[in-house]
Amino acid sequence: MAKKLTIDGKEILARDDATIIEAAHEAGIVIPHYCYHPKLSIAGNCRMCLVEIEGRPKLEISCNTRVADDMVVYTQSPRVIEGRRGVLEFLLINHPLDCPICDQAGECGLQDYYMQYGLYHSRFLEAKVHKRKVVDLGPDIVFDAERCILCTRCVRFCQEITKTNELGLFYRGDTVEIDTFPGKRLDNKYAGNTVDICPVGALTSKDFRFKIRVWFLQETKSICPGCARGCNIFIHHHDGRVYRLKPRRNDAVNDTWICDAGRFGYKAINEQRLLHPMQRQGEAWQRVSWAQALAQVSETLQRHAGAVALLVAPQGTNEDCYLLARLAREVLSAPQVVLYPGEPGDEDDLLLRADKNPNTRGAQDMGLPPPVSTAQLASLVAAVEQGQVRVLYAIDVNLQQAFGADTLARLAGHLDCLVFQGANTLPGWEQAHVALPSCTYAERDGTFTNFQGRVQRLNAAFRPRGEALPAWQIYQRLANALGQSWDYPSAEAILADIATRVPAYAGLSYAKIGDLGCLVGTTP
Amino acid sequence: MERLTFWQKLYLPEILRGLAVTTRHFFANLLGQRHTVTQQYPEQPTRVSPRYRGRHRLMRKEDGSPRCTACMLCATACPALCIHIEAAEHEDPTVEKYPAVFTIDELRCVFCGLCVEACPCDAIRMDTGVFALAAYKREHFLYPRNLLLGDEEPRHIAEGRAPLD
Numbered sequence: 001m002a003k004k005l006t007i008d009g010k011e012i013l014a015r016d017d018a019t020i021i022e023a024a025h026e027a028g029i030v031i032p033h034y035c036y037h038p039k040l041s042i043a044g045n046c047r048m049c050l051v052e053i054e055g056r057p058k059l060e061i062s063c064n065t066r067v068a069d070d071m072v073v074y075t076q077s078p079r080v081i082e083g084r085r086g087v088l089e090f091l092l093i094n095h096p097l098d099c100p101i102c103d104q105a106g107e108c109g110l111q112d113y114y115m116q117y118g119l120y121h122s123r124f125l126e127a128k129v130h131k132r133k134v135v136d137l138g139p140d141i142v143f144d145a146e147r148c149i150l151c152t153r154c155v156r157f158c159q160e161i162t163k164t165n166e167l168g169l170f171y172r173g174d175t176v177e178i179d180t181f182p183g184k185r186l187d188n189k190y191a192g193n194t195v196d197i198c199p200v201g202a203l204t205s206k207d208f209r210f211k212i213r214v215w216f217l218q219e220t221k222s223i224c225p226g227c228a229r230g231c232n233i234f235i236h237h238h239d240g241r242v243y244r245l246k247p248r249r250n251d252a253v254n255d256t257w258i259c260d261a262g263r264f265g266y267k268a269i270n271e272q273r274l275l276h277p278m279q280r281q282g283e284a285w286q287r288v289s290w291a292q293a294l295a296q297v298s299e300t301l302q303r304h305a306g307a308v309a310l311l312v313a314p315q316g317t318n319e320d321c322y323l324l325a326r327l328a329r330e331v332l333s334a335p336q337v338v339l340y341p342g343e344p345g346d347e348d349d350l351l352l353r354a355d356k357n358p359n360t361r362g363a364q365d366m367g368l369p370p371p372v373s374t375a376q377l378a379s380l381v382a383a384v385e386q387g388q389v390r391v392l393y394a395i396d397v398n399l400q401q402a403f404g405a406d407t408l409a410r411l412a413g414h415l416d417c418l419v420f421q422g423a424n425t426l427p428g429w430e431q432a433h434v435a436l437p438s439c440t441y442a443e444r445d446g447t448f449t450n451f452q453g454r455v456q457r458l459n460a461a462f463r464p465r466g467e468a469l470p471a472w473q474i475y476q477r478l479a480n481a482l483g484q485s486w487d488y489p490s491a492e493a494i495l496a497d498i499a500t501r502v503p504a505y506a507g508l509s510y511a512k513i514g515d516l517g518c519l520v521g522t523t524p
Numbered sequence: 525m526e527r528l529t530f531w532q533k534l535y536l537p538e539i540l541r542g543l544a545v546t547t548r549h550f551f552a553n554l555l556g557q558r559h560t561v562t563q564q565y566p567e568q569p570t571r572v573s574p575r576y577r578g579r580h581r582l583m584r585k586e587d588g589s590p591r592c593t594a595c596m597l598c599a600t601a602c603p604a605l606c607i608h609i610e611a612a613e614h615e616d617p618t619v620e621k622y623p624a625v626f627t628i629d630e631l632r633c634v635f636c637g638l639c640v641e642a643c644p645c646d647a648i649r650m651d652t653g654v655f656a657l658a659a660y661k662r663e664h665f666l667y668p669r670n671l672l673l674g675d676e677e678p679r680h681i682a683e684g685r686a687p688l689d
Binding site for chain 1: 593594595596597600611612613617618620621644645
């Protein structure tokens with residue numbers, strides 16, 4: 001059963017247990033709010049979401065009023081606007097004029113609503129209450145008690161989502177403050193989300209603090225490559241540099257959260273990048289052109305046909321994996337393909353997955369073999385040592401973790417050619433003979449399939465840095481150097497091909513995947 | 525067009541009249557300089573109006589530290605994108621944020637004054653009256669924070685008279 005009500009003259013069908021604010025937001029009517037958050041319990045303390053309901057004498061808060069049949073709600077009537085102005089004036093009484101030094105400026109609820117509904121001259125003659133500033137709450141969180149409007153979103157987050165209960169309200173009246181309980185630090189694995197949900201500049205991230213003003217940032221929808229969950233994110237970047245990641249709401253995957261490990265994963269886009277194709281001459285690395293590097297790799301692959309192994313970490317997109325599988329199947333003569341996801345990490349029942357790769361499932365859907373553990377790499381080591389494998393093409397693999405430093409050095413000695421392809425200089429890469437730079441997930445289009453089987457889209461935020469190429473372009477050039485004539489113009493064209501060849505992905509397109517992804521079945 | 529009178533058509537009388545003006549100024553300047561309109565720049569400093577937008581300077585608080593809080597509103601308002609600021613965390617929590625780097629590229633600057641208008645702290649002004657910013661190297665036009673604060677002498681050729689080094 002649905003309830004039928006009218007908001008601002010618009011007839012709306014709402015869920016039975018919906019609140020007015022939920023019904024309004026679903027209908028595209030935005031009601032200003034601070035303490036309400038769709039994924040947290042209702043607190044009803046900010047009083048900003050006041051609406052007028054016909055037949056009720058007072059303005060009511062829409063976040064804590066359930067819809068009813070034939071309800072008539074006004075969100076923009078003169079009484080409501082006057083009410084909001086009053087609430088805002090109260091909230092701003094003790095708020096410091098920190099905007100020039102506040103990181104939230106530009107995305108601040110107080111600034112936005114003041115410009116929309118406030119615009120009054122301050123009538124406050126008394127001295128403002130001063131509280132603590134620059135309080136160190138945890139490894140990444142700085143708190144400013146003066147700026148806080150006590151909406152308790154962060155407190156509820158730590159109670160209800162992480163269930164770690166670090167935060168509470170202390171003292172009373174206008175001296176009330178948020179703080180950690182004695183002996184506790186705000187250091188849970190999801191603490192960064194408290195900064196995201198803080199509607200004002202009370203909680204700021206040490207990592208992002210003062211790096212850039214938010215109005216310089218551009219936003220690109222993407223997927224976190226930190227684990228098999230595939231949390232939906234926004235990449236916030238400026239001038240080819242990523243400054244932070246923010247969660248993007250997707251109720252089927254990550255609600256409105258991301259973990260801190262994923263949040264700080266952006267550093268790999270900015271730092272320790274492999275930017276140019278390189279060849280090793282003795283001990284020194286020499287920068288070469290793509291043509292030279294690919295000529296060397298294709299020549300080596302041809303010379304040692306039948307003695308080639310591909311060691312792949314499931315970091316590539318479906319498009320990459322599909323072309324790699326085609327390369328292995330159609331171009332190279334029966335190479336040994338090993339899908340190595342690395343050591344499992346920590347896992348919990350909120351977001352974190354033990355598999356720290358974004359596309360282990362998609363890689364298998366695209367025709368790569370099932371993943372192997374570190375111990376199972378022993379057979380590959382043996383094959384190299386016995387001379388059955390003369391060329392090892394490692395893709396996005398942390399070689400040092402896979403083999404250990406000593407074995408890796410020994411392997412490199414046995415091999416005729418060790419090719420390393422990756423976006424970053426992962427440990428062990430320097431043992432390679434040829435290095436091919438691929439671009440990071442922020443610089444390219446593509447799709448990941450998460451552990452649930454949800455295909456989700458990456459969008460290129462900016463041009464690849466240096467001479468880095470999307471991995472699928474490297475495979476295409478390599479295949480063409482080996483006599484093929486592949487001509488995929490874009491990642492989208494590869495997905496169109498996948499949609500016709502891989503039964504589970506039949507009918508998929510970038511348009512169909514959209515912003516929130518598309519669930520696919522397993523490949524039979 | 526107005527038609528010339530006979531007297532004007534004769535041409536010579538008007539020439540003489542013009543020469544008379546020149547001669548009058550010649551002797552006036554020779555004997556005293558009351559009527560001189562020519563300024564002897566750069567030998568004599570020129571005067572600019574108080575509202576003239578010259579080279580920028582950064583202001584200080586009473587304790588001598590820069591007034592600038594690195595809010596970047598000037599950099600945001602700047603149409604020439606010539607202001608580069610890097611903010612840093614100040615050890616005093618009541619100050620919190622300060623500009624570790626504040627560089628103005630005077631070669632890119634169009635002297636529009638929008639940075640001065642944008643500043644909420646009156647930290648940047650263009651009231652120095654300095655307009656002669658010639659220098660021998662491009663890098664010398666990158667004015668760092670200490671120069672803008674007045675701690676460091678600009679490396680431009682002062683009043684156009686500095687010899688080549």
